[in-house]
Amino acid sequence: MTKLLLKLVLLFVAISYGLWKLSASTEFQLFGELIHKVDTDQKLVALTFDDGPTPHYTAGVLQLLELYQVKATFFVTGAETQRYMTQAKQIVAAGHQLGNHSWSHPRMLFMSLDEINREIESTDQQIRAAGFEGDILFRPPYGKKLVLLPWYLAQTDRTSIMWDIAPETFDEETEDPQTMAAEVLEQVQPGSIVLLHLMYKNREASRAALPIIIKGLKAKGYTMVKVSDLLAAQKQATVEQ
Ligand SMILES: [Zn+2]
Structure with missing residues (x-):
């Protein structure tokens, strides 16, 4: 009996571990479209910035993007967008994409459909209020x-955008800009996010x-575009006659 129990516990642990790995996958989800990189021959790459906007750092980031004539995609939260609408509008006015x-x-793993609906739809409303039209x-x-x-994303015809390059370690003590930039420049491929x-x-x-990343990508001949422009550059599957 105890052996069976042990086996059940091990099985439970294995399944939990499998589901946890699945939940964090950048390349697979059960329903709907998930993109972690675009299949293209063009030297295009999408820079994506998560969280915010915030009043302290938005202007500096926008200035830098303007200086290098680069377009980017900001995945913003609805709460911060509502609170810092001025900054959200500035991002849109500068020609960047809001996602x-x-x-x-929140961690949305165990949320009800109602909660998921509220989290997503209310954020869309703020993004529209900021003037984003795409x-x-x-x-x-x-x-x-x-x-x-x-399932919700598939039902509402939304594409999930993940990434193929994430140079941050989330260890502020040891994080080094040069190392992070080198990692991006080493890993970049046409269609990278x-x-x-x-x-x-x-x-x-x-x-x-x-x-450093922007300058390095330019030196390698890359153009930095919004995620929607990267998606538009996706190679069409050739139809055999
Ligand atoms: Zn985030």
Whole structure:
């Protein structure tokens, strides 16, 4: 009996571990479209910035993007967009893309459909209020999704945007801008999506890495575009006659 119990416990642990890994996958979700990189021959890359907007760092980021004539995609939360609407509008006015990163940045793994609906729809409303007119793409908080969230996204015809390059370590003590930039420049491929967090105080290294990344990508012949433009450059499957 105890052996059976042990086996059941091990099975439970294995399944839990499997589901946890699945929930964090950047390349697979159960329903709907998930993009972590675009299949293209063109040297295009999308810089994506999660969280915010915040009053302290938005202007600096926008100035930098303007200086290098780069377009980017900001996955914002609904709550911060409502609170810092001025900054959200500035992002849109500068020609960048806003994406939906939920209202309150919860872990959405075990949420009800009602809660998921509120998190996503209310954020879309703020993004529209900021003046953004294109398709609203979605990025799950913490990159986490399992069953109901992907199902909801599929039902409402939303594309989840993940990433293939995430140079941050989330260890502020050791994070180094040069190392982060080198990682991006080493891993970049046509169609890559880069994830950075620039909007909070503790992301000093990421903000310092951004100009190095931009200059390095340009030196390698890359153009930085909004995620929607990257999606539009997706290679069409050739139809055999
Ligand atoms: Zn986030």
